[in-house]
Amino acid sequence: MAEIRPESLLAMPLSEMLAHASALRDEGHGRIQSWSPKVFIPLTQLCRNLCHYCTFSQPPRQGEVCYLTREQVLDIARAGKAAGCTEALFTLGDKPELRFKAAREELAALGHETTLSYLAEVAAAVRDETGLLPHINAGVMTREEMAMLRPVSVSQGLMLESVSDRLCEKGGAHYRSPDKQPKVRLETIRIAGELGIPFTTGILIGIGETRAERLEALVAIRDIHVRYGHIQEVIVQNFRAKPRTVMADAPEPDMDDLLWTTAAARILLGPQMNIQVPPNLSVGDFPRLIDAGINDWGGVSPITPDHVNPEAPWPAVQHLRTATAAANRILVARLPVYPAYVAENMRWQDAAMQRHVLAAADTSGFARADGWSPGLTLPDRPPEAPYLATLNPGIAATVSRALAGERPHEAALATLFEARDVDLEHICESADELRRAVNGDTITYVVNRNINYTNICAYKCGFCAFSKGKTSDTLRGQPYDLDLAEVARRTEEAWARGGTEVCLQGGIHPRYTGETYLTLARTVRAAVPDIHLHAFSPLEIAHGVETLGLSVEDFLYRLKDAGLSTLPGTAAEILDDEVRSIICPDKLNTAEWLHVVGTAHKIGFRTTATIMFGHVETYTHWARHLLHIRDLQAETGGFTEFVPLPFVHMEAPMGVRGEARRGPTFREVRLMHAVARLALNPLIPNIQTSWVKLGPAGAAACLASGANDLGGTLMNESISRAAGTQHGQEMPSAAMDALIRSIGRTPRQRTTVYGAVSDTVRRRGHEAADLTPIILTPPQKRGDKTLGKEFEYAR
Structure with missing residues (x-):
């Protein structure tokens, strides 16, 4: 012009x-x-x-x-x-x-x-x-x-x-x-x-x-x-x-x-x-x-x-x-x-x-709509009806193409996250209709136990309030390094309480090697041979590979022989190196994360995929992340589900220092679940919502915005609680069922890979005794034979 x-x-x-x-x-x-x-x-x-x-x-x-x-x-x-x-x-x-x-x-x-x-x-x-x-x-x-x-x-x-x-x-x-x-x-x-x-x-x-x-x-x-x-x-x-x-x-x-x-x-x-x-x-x-x-x-x-x-x-x-x-x-x-x-x-x-x-500010740079942040109880308020009657034509077209299974363009996908009013509701309703077509009205969950075997970590991720180092005693909890007997005991208790999965993840302890992870896997398998072992993030895999001098493929094969069943797709945060250089500069970069996960898929492992959003990134970074996940799934087919994880800021280091936003707004949380459903269609059928970060009310809203899975009962959730979430460490089977039925859906307990669970196992979960107190073994000062140096704990 x-x-x-x-x-x-x-x-x-x-x-x-x-x-x-x-x-x-x-x-x-x-x-x-x-x-x-x-x-x-x-x-x-x-x-x-x-x-x-x-x-x-x-x-x-x-x-x-x-x-x-x-x-x-x-x-x-x-x-x-x-x-x-x-x-x-x-x-x-x-x-x-x-x-x-x-x-x-x-x-x-x-x-x-x-x-x-x-x-x-x-x-x-x-x-x-x-x-x-x-x-x-x-x-x-x-x-x-x-x-x-x-x-x-x-x-x-x-x-x-x-x-x-x-x-x-x-x-x-x-x-x-x-x-x-x-x-x-x-x-x-x-x-x-x-x-x-x-x-x-x-x-x-x-x-x-x-x-x-x-x-x-x-x-x-x-x-x-x-x-x-x-x-x-x-x-x-x-x-x-x-x-x-x-x-x-x-x-x-x-x-x-x-x-x-x-x-x-x-x-x-x-x-x-x-x-x-x-x-x-x-x-x-x-x-x-x-x-x-x-x-x-x-x-x-x-x-x-x-x-x-x-x-x-x-x-x-x-x-x-x-x-x-x-x-x-x-x-x-x-x-x-x-x-x-x-x-x-x-x-x-x-x-x-x-x-x-x-x-x-919210991610777009406008004012946050209210005082809510992930980890807090969602205010009890009626949903606000849209004021506009007509849709943004560009947003409507992007949604239509996504419903048809087309790969979205980055810019169009990022624009969906800007949606408000009638455009927001159109995206969420379209995602929910797609969810119904793919999954019906069944909402799934798995009865599982998180075992975080150590909170000692040599990395300095700005979003993590769980890991402990020499300068992090002001954050929740003291450093620990679990005894193998405690890992076995928790596995046995999880099985007795109806659990079908244990999830092992922890900090990158400077004394750990690939043999440590192999030993942990064998410990779980020996304790309960039939339990599903979902363990070790791509970062832990990379650490094991480095310490043993193996290829990623060879180390994964060893883990499979030791009893590993599937891998969590955590440590992804935002798959864009522009963001990773700020929030986790010493961690895996985007290509390395995709390589570990892609290799796992190619040798037969299934994994989840996650995103941790609402800190320093933009909507464009969200779009890039989703497209990385979609493209890898198109190549390997190895993802079982996509899990949006809202950033909990309260006690995260970069939250305490004022270097991050206060997590996503609830509008953005709804959009992340809905847009993920659309962007990953038809390649990933399951979108999970995190009750531990959003609470029951927040999770219910996301189940009406394209999500079909409530994740795990968790038993001992500790990572989100360390960051400051108000929600509990376990949502038992009965509470899961009640939440799902309260929104007119049908609950179904599943296995980690979305298989059926027997009535006997389900009854065991519903009749489970209270958890016994956990034991957090304190770290011991020893010589690190692998690294050749004295350590107490990192940082």
């Missing part, structure tokens, strides 16, 4: 501008219409400027304080947090201490010389004590002042308003307002770009400028953004006349004028820019603004007024949602920093703010 010259917009018909702007907006943002749930914190209403239209600025009054106290600020922020807000918008006048003695005296009493110094203190308090993300509108600032505020805010803003110097002359709206000089404001915006600060700016229309000057201002904003890439949103704000101001009788711009200017902003700034118009300044007409190409409603507060325009109340969020849906768009809450900037968090945020952004 040819670039449109600014001056040509002056003669372009409004209808043509609106159509062009809407098309550009849809190209850049699809159907998403964002807004920011915020609280408005007017730290001070003193200002050294005398803008002719402003009622926010107030002179000091006898007996009144000039600044909100720290506790008043926190009270507003706490109320916002309770109401579901994510943004704390600090608005204040420009440097009032330069004009008012009262401001200087009060600042001194607060222990500060400047308003901005005090602002930095209270913004940090809001961040640390409430988790709200500060966005700062503090007027014109120097480089040093903006740099000072960067560690306590995720974004900053300054309205350019206009580039007309005329408005600063006598009789103009900005007369006697030194901080409204266009060149001063443009320099502040430019410096923000040099400092890498996500920035908000915009224009104010109807204060005496011409349309040509509006276009000139938009081009000035565009030119700075092209150079630095930091302007994350542009606001087109319409002047509203206010009583008791110099411009009380000035005419306000009408809706057509606002629509023209907004469409011009979209056309000049392009499809990717975030453009907003405050909905409260257009009252009943605000839904028409969508026609001009906006993709954002700005900050809307459920508890605080617009202190700059107190006469214009915020529209209710329900009203915003209804108006947005009427335009066939989906309302999505965002953070004060937009998704594109969340995606490059380390570039755009000071180190002090990075963890706070991650904590508040």
